Amino acid sequence: MGKRHLWLVFIKKLIKRLNQDRVTDFSSQLAYTFLFSLFPFLIFIFSLLPYLGLNPDSVMSFLKDFAPPELVSIIKNNIYHILKRNGGLLSFGVVATLWPMASAVMTIRHVFNVAYGVKETRSFIMMWLMVFLFTIGLLAVIFVALFLSVFGPMVGHFLFDSLGISLKFLHFWTLFHYIVTFMMIFIVFCSLYFVSPSKALSPKEVWIGAVIAALCWQVTSFLFSLYVDKFFHYSSTYGTLASVIVIMTWFYITGFILILGGEINVVLYQLRQERNQQRESV
Template sequence: MKNIPYVISEVWKRFSRDDIPGIAAQLSYFFLLSLFPFLIFLLTLVGFLPISADQVLGMIRDYAPGNTMEIIEENIEVLMNQQNRGLLSIGIIGSLWAASHGIYALMKIFNRAYETEENRSFFQSRFIAIVLTVAMLLVTITVLLLPVFGRILGEFIFSFLGLTETFLQIWNALRWISSFVIMVIVLACLYKLAPDERIPFAHAFPGAIFAAVCWQLVSLAFAFYVENFGNYSAAYGSLGGIIVLMIWFYISAIIIVIGGEINAILYKGNMAR
């Protein structure tokens, strides 16, 4: 706890020194670039799983700002109508390549945070970026599936074993906690593998926990603000949804970068002792 004021002070210094707002703007562009290839893959995959597009939309709606849902739903409708196995393959390739640009940019950012040079070859860096992209994709699918199938499994166990209502309440809490834990682990892997620095895995968790908690809270708060106070459509017309989506990506990128900066600050502090 005594390190918190120091970490906050260092993050504030690095905010301008490492140009975190500018870096987040770059990342938000890559996030937008990879969004629809990712949707192609995710929603085509949904067609081969026992989960409906409405359930996927319900989970996205919990976090996505309101103005963005119209854009997402329109593309989902088009993509679901074009579902086939060929599209699945194209979606995999397109989403991996496009989304890996964002991870590749993060690798450069975290190298700057750790004040280290990138000594890995282009192919090594790209391979790591693609692996991390797949991991991020898997955690997204898991976050979508756990609440749905966790509820079904819990209700089955509840009825089959004749357990009390208390079990069902605990189970419902655990399936949401499981999604959060998986998100933290994947973010920790991102913070561990992205920089060209030998970082102990345990040192990747402070930033991962910060990013996971802040991303969920900020996403919910921003969605509430847009839903109740921010009328972007009045100012930007049909572009309102895109503007909101970019702002959401921008805020998310800042949180992810700050998580990496926190890990770098704590790591450098431990190395200096």
């Protein structure tokens, strides 16, 4: 009964925080920010691939695991065309990516500062440092996933053939690929929840929300892609706007889950504070 009561208190407080902090409004704001930064970010990534000896198709295979089919189709049809016409887009991609990323980080920072009840005290330079680190984190997730997709099967087949268990490799590799991708996303989320609020927090105060957010994002992205691809076709309702609707919906879900993880950490922090106050009063 005690645990059940704690769960009910947690859920009630979480719903109250989501309403008070206008999470749905800020999720919409993040969705537009993600849309503006999408193509510059991808141009930046695709411009780096030749220096790393990677094939652009490896990026597309990575996106297919998480992004809706409409988004993958738009990227494939437009990015290749842009890169063929303009070779030196690396510097443009960096500048055009960092600006909307700064807007996204400032939005997240504002939400979490309000949630924790603190005012922003850090400098403009510190804000841009956060943007830079967040962008580097996203790049790390993508390039580690690309490395696993391109070189992982070759290394894995060699090792498993040497051990004489090559038939089991496919099942192991699929599980290993998703676990590593999850860990990378978890690290990015955990870092974001750790540095965004203008409040001193310890890693143990943010990891639970990061785990839930990373898991929810992977599962929700997969289910949403499956739903769009198999069960519902936006084109019959929205026509040529179908792809934009799908992309904005996915970005909205991503923004909501990103903020949700931080709000979970806030509620858990408040519950710990209330419990400590009760112990001190006794």
